[in-house]
Amino acid sequence: MKKKLSEYKYLFIVGLIGIFLGCISTYSAMTIYQQKSPLGKINNFYQKLKKTYYCDISDKRLISGAIDGMLNSLSDPYSQKLEGNHLKQINGVLTGNSFGGIGVEMQVFHNKIVICSVLRDTPAFKAHIKVNDELIGVNGKNVDARNFMELSKMIRGKIGTKVTLTLIRNNKKFDVTIVRANIKQSTVSVRQKGSATIIAISQFDVNTAKDLREALKNAKVLHSKKLIIDLRNNPGGIMEQAMTCAAYFVPYGKIIMKYEGRNEHQIIRSNKKLSNNFRTKLKPIIIINQHTASASEIFTAALVDNQCAVTVGQHSFGKGTVQQVGADDNVEYKFTIAKWLTPRGKWINKRGIKPTYETPISDIENLPKFQTNTLLKYNMMGLDIAILQKYLMALGYLSNNLTGVYDNATLNSVKMFQKDNNLKVTGIVNKDIRYALYVAAYNKFYNDDVTVSKALSIDF
Template identity: 35%
Template structure:
């Protein structure tokens, strides 16, 4: 293996959308890939390659020659070698360790750009299932309604069974303007959702900041959507601007943030947590734990609250754990994703790569959150309509019908202030009255039936309600916590 180095950045992920009325994009990387020193990886590699050759490799060579000479059809050397590597990695049963051939490696390098063509959400494989970790902020995927924990079961009608992450991304990714059809399984729905998504360019913007007023106090708000190159610099710049405005408190929002570079979250933590505890501990294969400290002597003169949810993974969890366990800051929202391992991409001579899990990371207090996540200090559920499913209309919904789509429509109508009297999926007269009222207000032909036009308007208004921060209960609780 040549002495090359590749920094892994988990910023551009699979981006998908659940509503046919919105455009979505795609790219995929597993959540929360982080980088470590070149010297560390090379020394580990040298340690594992020294010594005599494993005699078991002779058996592999025998199998290679047997297949090459005797199999009923011709098989290329490249195919057999890649299959052997993939088989070895598969025995690890680690969704984050992946072999990337030359083509996949090139796509991986493309993901380091400031934008990419795709659908826009991050995916991972868990327990053999291809799941969405989180859609990227402001992506068509987010606007279309794809959610963390959605499971992809087919791409363009072809099952994803047996695909690794990079094969799945290869099928989903494509040129801007082309479409991809995904079949999604979502908790709470008895039938899969079929989603047709138009690929587009996804810009990678990672820091969004503004000042919020709460009880006449200036509360700074910074959302970090991933920990990419340049994120720490942008964070520092936005923080300085907020601090120049008589800041009374700060909210850091890492909801839906799938992770990124360790060096980036380190740089941010250097501004926020003191040297009293390690901000992270890296556990090596031997069990040795290496603590990392900041040099900060004094904490910020204002309180900080962190917003977290099921889509907060890896580097986001490092940030949340450090701010809570070192400084005692509040965590508001829902339990995080639970990704506590570190991967490195190790280049092979033919420009392919093995991305291998090489370390565990532990919180300042030595907790390993892998598969468990981090619980908030203040648990807050969002309003039910934040989790509303998309209407998958195969027929117009009307009086006396009883199905899942009616339930979804009733939930939407209730959230928008149109009382249906029930949410059990039965389209009764009260539901019909609510539909007529909605149609009348929105200047849609008043039929009392939910056709495509009515369904689109319902979804449009639900998305608008979700984007109104007054309805963001987690944010509102965070503001009160600061006060």
């Protein structure tokens, strides 16, 4: 019996030794593998930094830097870590932008601030504010065209707070006090131009397909002789939203786009599920320009390749890749996961979409913003003087005189602009004059839009 116990003890010890040696062997193999693998090299350098760098450095900072470095090494402008304003913009697209406000849209018309749209079921709608009401005051402060750029800040505010507007309707002045509420900022806006409807889509966010569907159901749109969809300066957004919008127009069964990932190839076709069982027979004229990109190009190509639309404007941007947004340990990033092709199999990356009808870029569209708020006076010179001259030339106040010097011709043009806009004639360009120039440029572009005029002339 003792002999048997001794044998068992011996076998047990041998077994333990075997397990121990096996663990050592496995550990050694794993260590060698880790040291030789790319991650092993990163880990070794990470440990070295942690031990020998001259001061303490947080793990979070090192990991964030490593992710940043890997993304930068791709030499892909669309693969990057997300932070600051860029992160805010991405989150706004994914969740939909909203703010505390009253629900009106305004524009300057003949140097007056006019309500051009009142959003349904908003505080402004419930307060019976009407389109074409003239706004002359906010919270007791007089406002006019010079304050146009500041109006949003004046009218928006914390949800639940009050704002008082002074308005003129039918030559009668009155005040209305409104309680601010949460206003969803729609990416879809609608306006009439004669017998045509123009729908502008600023980007494709989480609510765009729903908002476009509601716009297309509108009686005025349904009975319009022409539908124009304006995608100028639309940077893209959520691919699925663009595909749903395209499915409203593209017949079921037809290809909307082709998706080519590393291990996945898909052909996306228009269908009831994608369009949420909504279809329209309207065939739009789509306006594009050099800043029409990504998801807006997916929408455009889907309609054009299926002969559901024609395009007007300039070559689009040319972004033919798809990105995925993700987060790990509070580090947010995006990187390219696929490329997309048009229904006809064309990759438009860095090439863009050529418009059916090409129009020139107007001088107004290319006007830059002033670089400083410095007072601009006679005999000064510099970049802001050149920008001032560009505005005066585009608005018809100055002949071809881009010198960057505030000369007599520039001085006389500034005085003429001030006189025409009921501003104090000083020949000095201050903050108010800059705003007035911005507004005048916007109005000229809005009223003399050659691309819209071309779209209106097309029979399709």
